[in-house]
Amino acid sequence: MAAIEIVLPAVEAEDRVVETAAGRFRVAGVRIPEKRVTADPELLRDLVKVARAAAAKAHVPYSHFHVGAAVIMADDPEGRIITGANIENASYGATVCGERNALHAAAAKGFRKIRFLALSTADSLGGPLQERSPCGICRQVMREFIDRDESGGAALILIDTGDANFTADIVDIDRLLPYGFRL
Structure with missing residues (x-):
C-alpha cells in the first residue's frame, strides 16, 4: 500500500488570567503546531x-x-521493530513498563530517535484513551527519544484501540506531554 499523509491538527488554547484577592494567577494555555507525517498504514497496523x-x-x-510496545527508531537504517513488555517485581520500584523496556532496548543498540512507537494495553482494549495511555514516566522517557527537530516528520505514538473499526489512536509527544521536562 502507498504511504499516506497523517495530519495532526494544531491545538491552540490561550492563557487565561484568574483575578483573586490573593493575586493574579495564569492558567497556562497550549500551542501545538499542525504536524504532517508520511507513513505506510500497513506498517503502522503491523x-x-x-x-x-x-x-x-x-x-x-x-x-x-499486560502492556506491550513496539518501536521503530528513525536513526536505525534497517528500520527494525524492537519490542518490550512490562515486567513487574515484588519490589514495585523495580517494575519496568513495556514502553520503557522497548526504548531501553533500542537505546542499548545505539538508537536515539523514535519514528513510530505502538503500545497495547491488552487488558483495557476498548476502553477510553486514558485507560490505554502511557504512564507519566513513560511519557517523559519517550520525550527523551523524540528528535527536537521534527522537520522530517513528527514521531507518531500509536495506542491500540482493540476496536475492529479503528487500528489505533494516533498522537505525538506534544499531545501526550505538552509541558514535558527538557534540558
Missing part, C-alpha cells in the same frame, strides 16, 4: 499487532495488566 503480541509476554503477577 506495528500495533506486534505491540499487542508483546503484551502477551508481560510478567504481571501483581497488577495482571
